[in-house]
Amino acid sequence: MNVLKVSRWTIAAFVLPCLIFYAGLVFVPVLVSVYSSLLDWNGIGESRFVGIDNYIRLFTADPVFWPSVRRTLVLAVLSMGLQLPFALFVAILLNRFIRRPNFLVSSYFLPVILSVVIIGQLWKTIYNPTSLGGMLNQLLTAIGAGDLTRAWLTDPDVAIYAIYFVALWQYIGYHVLIQFTGIRNIPADIYEAARIDGAEGLKADRYITLPLIVPIFKISMVLAFIGSLQSFDLIMVMTGGGPAHATDVISTHMYNMSFLSMKYGYGSAIAVFLVGLCLVATLAINFLFGKLDKRYS
Amino acid sequence: MLLLLAVLLVTQLYPLLWLFAYSLKTNEEILSGSFFSLPSAAQWSNFADAIEAGNYFRYLGNSLLVTSLTMAGVILLSSLAAFAITRFRWKGGQLVMLVFLVGMMIPMQATLLPLMVVFKHAGILNTHLSLILPYIAFQMPISVFILSGFMRTIPHEIEESAVVDGAGVFRIFRSIILPISVPPLMTVCILTFINIWNEYILAATFVSAERLKTLPFGVYSFVSQYSANYGAIGAYLVLGAAPVILIYFLLAERITKGMVAGAVKG
Numbered sequence: 001m002n003v004l005k006v007s008r009w010t011i012a013a014f015v016l017p018c019l020i021f022y023a024g025l026v027f028v029p030v031l032v033s034v035y036s037s038l039l040d041w042n043g044i045g046e047s048r049f050v051g052i053d054n055y056i057r058l059f060t061a062d063p064v065f066w067p068s069v070r071r072t073l074v075l076a077v078l079s080m081g082l083q084l085p086f087a088l089f090v091a092i093l094l095n096r097f098i099r100r101p102n103f104l105v106s107s108y109f110l111p112v113i114l115s116v117v118i119i120g121q122l123w124k125t126i127y128n129p130t131s132l133g134g135m136l137n138q139l140l141t142a143i144g145a146g147d148l149t150r151a152w153l154t155d156p157d158v159a160i161y162a163i164y165f166v167a168l169w170q171y172i173g174y175h176v177l178i179q180f181t182g183i184r185n186i187p188a189d190i191y192e193a194a195r196i197d198g199a200e201g202l203k204a205d206r207y208i209t210l211p212l213i214v215p216i217f218k219i220s221m222v223l224a225f226i227g228s229l230q231s232f233d234l235i236m237v238m239t240g241g242g243p244a245h246a247t248d249v250i251s252t253h254m255y256n257m258s259f260l261s262m263k264y265g266y267g268s269a270i271a272v273f274l275v276g277l278c279l280v281a282t283l284a285i286n287f288l289f290g291k292l293d294k295r296y297s
Numbered sequence: 298m299l300l301l302l303a304v305l306l307v308t309q310l311y312p313l314l315w316l317f318a319y320s321l322k323t324n325e326e327i328l329s330g331s332f333f334s335l336p337s338a339a340q341w342s343n344f345a346d347a348i349e350a351g352n353y354f355r356y357l358g359n360s361l362l363v364t365s366l367t368m369a370g371v372i373l374l375s376s377l378a379a380f381a382i383t384r385f386r387w388k389g390g391q392l393v394m395l396v397f398l399v400g401m402m403i404p405m406q407a408t409l410l411p412l413m414v415v416f417k418h419a420g421i422l423n424t425h426l427s428l429i430l431p432y433i434a435f436q437m438p439i440s441v442f443i444l445s446g447f448m449r450t451i452p453h454e455i456e457e458s459a460v461v462d463g464a465g466v467f468r469i470f471r472s473i474i475l476p477i478s479v480p481p482l483m484t485v486c487i488l489t490f491i492n493i494w495n496e497y498i499l500a501a502t503f504v505s506a507e508r509l510k511t512l513p514f515g516v517y518s519f520v521s522q523y524s525a526n527y528g529a530i531g532a533y534l535v536l537g538a539a540p541v542i543l544i545y546f547l548l549a550e551r552i553t554k555g556m557v558a559g560a561v562k563g
Contacts, residue, residue, distance in 0.1 A: 004456060005386045006466055014381035014470075015393060018374040018437060025434035026400050029411035036411070090305060093298055104302060106549045108309050113545055113552065115495035117513040118538050121520050122316050125531070133327040133527060135315055173309060174556070181557045219560055230404040233497050237517065251406045258410050259502065271407040282402045 030275055037268035047265070054269035065270070068248040075164055075249070076228035083168045084220050087175035088213065092205050094176070095183045105180055108173035116170075120237030123166045127152035153239055156246035163247055167234055171227065175220050182216030183209055218289040225285060229278050250274050313538075320344070320531030327527045343528035344536065350523065351533050355508065356515030357540070363428055363511055364493045370433040371440050371489050372482060378437075379444035380470050384456065394445070397438035405435055409502055416503060427503040428511070432493050439559055440485045447481040448474060487548070487555035494541060512537055 037054055041047035058065050090108075094101040111119060128134030129151050130141065137149040152162040186209065194204045232251040235241060241248040241256055248256070251274060258267025319327060320343055322336040347353060382390040412431055416422040421430075451474065459469050475482075497513040504510055510518070516537040520530050545552055 004384050004460075004466060004469070010466055011381055011385055011387055011389070014377045014385070015389070018378035018441070019393060019396065021374060021430075022397070022400060022434050022437050025412065025431050026403055026408060027396075029408035029415070030403055032411035032414075033407060090302065093302055097299060098302070102550075104306060106545075106553060107306055109553055109556075110313070110542070110545065111309060112556070113491050113495075113541050114538050115497065115513045115516070115541070117495075117497050117516045118534050121516065121530070121534055122312055125316070125319070125527075125534075126312060131328065133319075133329075135312075169308065172305075174560075177553055178557055178560050216561075223560055226402065226404075230406065232404075232406050236498065251404065254406065255409070255498075264410060264414075267410055271410060275403055275407045278402045278404055279399075 030272075033268045033271045033275075036265055037272045039265040039268075041265045042262045044262075050265070054266050055273075058266070058269050058273070064245045064248055064253055067245070068250050068253045071160055071247070072229055072231065072249040072251075075167060075231055076225050078164055079168060079171075079224040079228050080221055083172055084175055084217070084224055087172055087220070088179045088217065090172075090176050091179035091183055092202075092209060094180055095209075096201065096205065101180070105173075105177055108176050110173065111170045112174045112177075114170075116233045117237050119166065119170050120234050123162075124153065124238055127162055154243050156243050159239060159243060160247045163235055163238055166238070167228075167231060170234075171224075175224070178216060178220050178223075179213065182213050186212050214289070214292060218285070221289070222282060222285050225281055226278060229274065229281065250277070316531055317535055320528060320535045322528050322531075324525075324527055327531075340528055343526075343532035346526065346529040347519065347533040347536055350529070351515060351519040351536075352507075353515065353533070353536055356510055356512045359425070359509060360494060360512040360540075363425055363432070364490060366425070366429050367432040367436065367493050368486055368489050370429065371436045372485060374433065375437055375440035375485065376444055376475065376478065376482070377470070379441050379448050380474055382441070383445045383448040384451075384474070394441075397441055401438045405431075406498065409498070413503065422503060423505055423509070425504070425509060428496075428499055431499060432496065436485075436489045436492065439488060443481050443484055443488075443558060444478060447478055451477055481558075483551065484555040484558050487552050488559045490544075491541070491552070491556070512540075 036047075038049060038051055039047040040050045040053070094104060098104060125133075126135045128137070130137040130149060134152075136152065140146060140148045150158060153159050190208055190212075191204055194200075194208055199207055230251060231249055232255070235247055235249060235252050236255065239247045241252040245253075250270065254267050254270035254274065257263050257270060318335055321339040321341070322343075323340055326334070326336055378393065381387075382393055408431065412427075413422065416427045421427045455473060455477075456469055459473055464472070495513060496511075497517070500511045500514050501517070504514075507518075516533055519533045523529055
């Protein structure tokens with residue numbers, strides 16, 4: 001029960017600055033986007049109301065749009081299907097076999113806090129052709145797999161996978177950290193009781209850690225999914241969506257349309273689609289895990 | 298099993314160490330070298346080149362300015378709101394939280410275009426303000442969640458006795474609640490620092506004047522301008538990463554805790 005009984009004006013003085021500021025810079029722009037997605041507008045000159053034309057064109061006549069949606073979703077699936085289970089596995093190992101795991105956890109985490117510009121440029125350098133001193137190609141040559149060397153970021157067939165790898169690489173430490181902290185917070189007496197009942201080691205992990213980590217795993221899922229939908233700056237830094245749109249995702253497509261092709265209305269339509277997708281996805285994940293929670297409790 | 302942990306350590310750290318070695322090499326060593334070679338003589342001149350030609354300290358200063366002003370704004374606004382949500386007797390608190398919850402799902406990129414148009418009309422495009430304002434806004438939800446999560450746990454007897462002693466609402470906020478809330482405020486500072494210090498897209502879109510750019514953009518433009526001076530590029534990347542890595546060395550525990558708190562509350 002909150003005790004402070006104050007006047008409306010006092011409440012307003014405390015809450016409104018924050019709320020107005022936030023609404024003005026986040027909600028209003030999104031609403032403006034919804035409106036301008038109905039326009040044919042280059043951002044400067046006259047705008048023309050065209051209804052849902054932009055959306056029709058986006059969904060039916062844009063050769064770049066659906067592939068970029070697919071790439072965005074593939075990244076999300078890879079992140080949730082490979083990166084997260086792997087991170088959970090690593091977290092379990094750390095917890096079970098390492099006496100002082102903090103050093104390892106903080107080392108895994110280090111790439112997370114670096115700017116994507118630095119990460120992107122670092123990996124661009126690593127992916128460089130051998131003639132430019134690229135580490136990956138040098139490594140492949142050194143282990144006798146010279147035929148695998150290629151121009152990782154300019155070959156349209158592999159460029160997007162090279163980027164997926166960097167995205168998964170950068171954030172794996174984040175998910176290891178989250179899962180690890182989650183496991184640490186499971187009360188020790190549960191494991192104690194299980195040991196008396198004969199469940200030890202990885203068996204205990206199977207029957208105790210996995211069910212009890214579900215809520216934390218859900219958080220990782222939401223973060224990974226939303227993070228993948230919003231994946232943007234890394235691709236802008238590494239390829240800008242090229243070569244020939246081979247690495248475009250939803251948000252880079254939006255950016256290129258709005259700021260390079262100056263199709264503000266069309267870009268806004270993509271932005272609105274992205275916002276909608278994020279909202280639906282978050283609700284869907286929460287709903288699914290809500291069902292899962294019920295089944296286990 | 299343990300091998301897996303060791304391999305992961307190598308994949309996560311080796312690229313960074315490789316970059317450091319790279320930044321100390323000559324162009325010839327980089328172009329001909331193998332993937333694990335060390336420089337024969339450390340070329341510290343790469344760093345001198347990067348600092349001088351890349352205007353490192355100017356970008357660093359801009360980043361410091363933008364990040365610290367953003368932090369101040371975030372702390373001021375979000376602590377006021379969190380205080381009202383958790384300590385006042387009114388019904389709107391949940392609603393305000395809901396607004397932030399919905400807002401958290403909105404990707405920053407979706408606001409780029411309209412904000413750009415608005416800022417242009419307001420005449421603040423191409424100033425630091427055009428970065429600081431949206432930065433504060435986007436850090437707000439997580440900060441309010443963290444702060445109100447903490448403030449909710451402060452016992453109400455504290456305020457009751459303060460009211461008996463004649464303290465006003467603002468006095469209670471400033472002299473009692475804020476000092477108690479220093480730990481979560483630190484968490485908010487850390488999250489803000491990491492996110493804003495590294496932000497690139499807004500910084501590249503809203504600010505075009507070279508002298509106002511922040512560090513990530515400095516890195517980007519240096520790399521594109523000096524594309525043939527590999528060692529200096531490496532040096533600039535190292536310099537770009539240095540402030541964050543330095544702080545991480547000092548505060549690793551706090552930072553990892555803060556990031557987990559940010560993830561769990563969010």
